[in-house]
Amino acid sequence: MAVYTEVTDDALDAFLEQYDVGRPLSCKGIAEGVENSNYLVTTETGPLILTLYERRVQPGDLPFFLGLMDHLAGRGIPCPTPIRGRDGRSLRDLAGRPAALIEFLPGMWPRRITPHHCDRLGTALARLHEAGLDFTMTRPNSLGPADWRPLFERCADHADDVHPGLAAELDAALADLEAGFPKDLPTGVIHADLFPDNVFFLRDEISGLIDFYFACTDVLAYDLAVCLNAWCFETRGEFNVTKAKRLLDGYRAARPLDAAEMAALPVLAQGAAMRFLLTRLYDWVNTPEGALVKPKDPLEYLHKLRFLRGVDGPAALGLA
Numbered sequence: 495m496a497v498y499t500e501v502t503d504d505a506l507d508a509f510l511e512q513y514d515v516g517r518p519l520s521c522k523g524i525a526e527g528v529e530n531s532n533y534l535v536t537t538e539t540g541p542l543i544l545t546l547y548e549r550r551v552q553p554g555d556l557p558f559f560l561g562l563m564d565h566l567a568g569r570g571i572p573c574p575t576p577i578r579g580r581d582g583r584s585l586r587d588l589a590g591r592p593a594a595l596i597e598f599l600p601g602m603w604p605r606r607i608t609p610h611h612c613d614r615l616g617t618a619l620a621r622l623h624e625a626g627l628d629f630t631m632t633r634p635n636s637l638g639p640a641d642w643r644p645l646f647e648r649c650a651d652h653a654d655d656v657h658p659g660l661a662a663e664l665d666a667a668l669a670d671l672e673a674g675f676p677k678d679l680p681t682g683v684i685h686a687d688l689f690p691d692n693v694f695f696l697r698d699e700i701s702g703l704i705d706f707y708f709a710c711t712d713v714l715a716y717d718l719a720v721c722l723n724a725w726c727f728e729t730r731g732e733f734n735v736t737k738a739k740r741l742l743d744g745y746r747a748a749r750p751l752d753a754a755e756m757a758a759l760p761v762l763a764q765g766a767a768m769r770f771l772l773t774r775l776y777d778w779v780n781t782p783e784g785a786l787v788k789p790k791d792p793l794e795y796l797h798k799l800r801f802l803r804g805v806d807g808p809a810a811l812g813l814a
């Protein structure tokens with residue numbers, strides 16, 4: 495479960511008094527998610543999400559994340575709007591953490607992913623990229639290629655306890671990525687973590703894109719690679735090229751990919767697999783036994799990385 499910081503009734507009352515949202519009727523911790531503390535707060539005016547920012551979120555990045563959500567929502571992207579208090583601010587402190595009240599979006603994330611979900615996701619991602627082009631704030635990717643080796647070094651000593659030979663395998667894969675990671679591809683605002691649990695559907699259409707707390711300014715096609723990895727592998731590990739094709743076609747219907755972006759897709763996907771493998775490995779070896787949050791399996795991403803390193807071109811990933 496992801497409620498790291500408890501909020502007392504008195505603190506919540508005082509917090510909500512700064513907004514025009516009516517009095518609280520209930521406040522329930524949300525079990526899903528791993529990064530921040532989230533509460534479903536129902537007030538006289540309806541449901542809201544209260545987020546207290548924890549661990550990986552740097553307070554200095556919050557104006558970028560909240561400003562981006564505001565910007566995208568204003569351009570018709572179905573992402574939640576941060577609620578402003580009577581003083582015009584959407585960010586304040588609660589229980590010793592930076593906190594924001596966020597619009598509640600209806601819908602459910604898909605537990606069983608179909609090619610149709612991938613198609614809708616592709617189009618929504620392309621629209622998000624287009625809508626982000628005139629967002630004036632920037633934020634470097636704090637988990638980009640330059641950060642992978644330092645992150646690996648912080649957990650390399652324990653890697654072989656997770657899987658024999660893992661340290662050497664990651665060292666070699668990192669060296670290949672360092673030598674061949676593409677530069678000079680089109681950049682803009684990317685979500686950078688658009689996994690199925692961050693995409694809500696209602697009656698077969700996307701009703702919400704949430705969790706913008708890894709968003710940054712980076713290669714647009716890298717975001718597509720993150721989605722390819724997160725949406726187009728089956729639970730037993732096989733790559734589903736039908737889902738990949740629908741994802742890529744859905745994306746290209748709203749934002750065409752240029753030749754360099756298409757050619758780079760396999761290596762971008764390897765990089766995206768490396769990024770999630772490393773953060774999961776770091777969390778796996780640093781989460782104490784009995785902790786409230788169960789770390790995600792790094793080996794899922796080792797299998798994906800191995801597959802992607804064997805791919806001989808973008809066609810194998812569904813690019814016609």
Ligand SMILES: Nc1ncnc2c1ncn2[C@@H]1O[C@H](COP(=O)(O)OP(=O)(O)O)[C@@H](O)[C@H]1O
Nearest residue numbers: 524526527528529530532543574597598599705
């Ligand atoms: N705007 C929202 N509308 C509705 N539910 C939300 C919203 N934001 C978060 N949630 C709920 O909170 C859960 C965790 O949110 P998420 O942003 O993924 O947390 P974390 O950053 O901790 O991973 C989601 O799975 C969803 O159930």
Ligand SMILES: N[C@@H](CCOP(=O)(O)O)C(=O)O
Nearest residue numbers: 527528529687689705770790
């Ligand atoms: N998507 C990441 C973990 C981040 O979790 P989220 O709940 O913030 O999406 C992973 O799967 O490793």
